[in-house]
Amino acid sequence: MARVVVDVMLKPEILDPQGQAVANALPRLGVNDVSSVRIGRRIEIEFAGEPDPDRAREIADKLLANPVIEDFTIHVVDDAVAEVV
Amino acid sequence: MRIGVVTFPGSLDDGDAARAARIAGADAVRLWHGDPDLHGVDAVVLPGGFSYGDALRCGAIARFAPVMDSIVDAARGGLPVLGICNGFQILCEAHLLPGALTRNQHLHFRNRDQFLSVESAGTAWTTSFTAGQEILIPVKNGEGCYVADERTLDQLEAEGRVVARYLRGNPNGSQRDIAAITNEAGNVVGIMPHPEHAVETLTGPSLDGLGFFTSVLRALAGPAGVNAGGHQ
Numbered sequence: 001m002a003r004v005v006v007d008v009m010l011k012p013e014i015l016d017p018q019g020q021a022v023a024n025a026l027p028r029l030g031v032n033d034v035s036s037v038r039i040g041r042r043i044e045i046e047f048a049g050e051p052d053p054d055r056a057r058e059i060a061d062k063l064l065a066n067p068v069i070e071d072f073t074i075h076v077v078d079d080a081v082a083e084v085v
Numbered sequence: 086m087r088i089g090v091v092t093f094p095g096s097l098d099d100g101d102a103a104r105a106a107r108i109a110g111a112d113a114v115r116l117w118h119g120d121p122d123l124h125g126v127d128a129v130v131l132p133g134g135f136s137y138g139d140a141l142r143c144g145a146i147a148r149f150a151p152v153m154d155s156i157v158d159a160a161r162g163g164l165p166v167l168g169i170c171n172g173f174q175i176l177c178e179a180h181l182l183p184g185a186l187t188r189n190q191h192l193h194f195r196n197r198d199q200f201l202s203v204e205s206a207g208t209a210w211t212t213s214f215t216a217g218q219e220i221l222i223p224v225k226n227g228e229g230c231y232v233a234d235e236r237t238l239d240q241l242e243a244e245g246r247v248v249a250r251y252l253r254g255n256p257n258g259s260q261r262d263i264a265a266i267t268n269e270a271g272n273v274v275g276i277m278p279h280p281e282h283a284v285e286t287l288t289g290p291s292l293d294g295l296g297f298f299t300s301v302l303r304a305l306a307g308p309a310g311v312n313a314g315g316h317q
Contacts, residue, residue, distance in 0.1 A: 068185045
């Protein structure tokens with residue numbers, strides 16, 4: 001079964017307070033060599049037929065990401081093989 | 086005058102918004118998210134709450150509700166629309182207002198009485214105020230940090246479209262202390278704090294919230310009204 005994966009990230013210039021909170025917690029784990037953490041969202045879409053990256057792009061643009069604050073990337077994952085596209 | 090108040094699944098403040106409209110002297114008309122019919126209302130309030138459980142992003146799903154298609158069309162034709170809290174988030178997601186509301190910078194939910202400065206008394210929802218007036222109304226949000234690119238912020242400032250700013254402490258990290266903005270025509274206003282919770286002495290910190298509702302009634306009634314001629 002092939003899926004289209006959409007990764008949504010806050011734009012670099014938008015502050016990510018969640019990522020900062022995680023980064024600030026890392027020293028408590030003994031991790032002191034991380035300079036930045038940013039948190040995004042991964043969305044997996046399964047189509048009834050063949051995976052359709054163009055359709056996924058439309059979905060991402062209209063709903064999954066808010067272009068005012070977020071960027072997204074799209075790729076197709078085939079569970080049987082490796083990642084393509 | 087008929088003020089419509091939309092109920093989405095997860096709306097919380099629709100009852101208070103309808104009550105505020107009634108106290109201001111309007112007929113409150115309850116509108117349903119799944120019904121595209123606006124039932125001839127003269128203005129619309131999108132209330133606070135967590136529409137569709139804030140799934141994905143606040144307001145992202147509500148934007149596609151059947152009632153929103155009608156409201157977006159009517160708002161572009163001049164219908165006064167006030168989005169409060171989640172309603173403000175929905176207006177941004179629907180592109181009726183620029184920018185976006187993001188997680189409070191300190192990550193804490195803030196619930197307190199908040200002083201604001203009314204920056205523009207020229208919108209359909211703020212004619213009862215004077216520019217520079219200080220008001221006190223509750224704020225309660227987890228994602229109220231207004232963000233937009235510098236160009237958009239400069240444009241909002243230059244065009245007098247910042248409607249209210251936080252005073253004596255910014256509760257969420259909002260850029261330029263922005264608490265409320267309006268569209269170019271002045272009929273659509275989004276505000277993060279809650280005027281509908283400040284309309285009675287028993288429950289509110291002041292009666293300052295009432296001014297938003299009396300403003301729209303005035304705008305609708307008089308030729309002095311601001312870009313607010315109903316949606317017909």
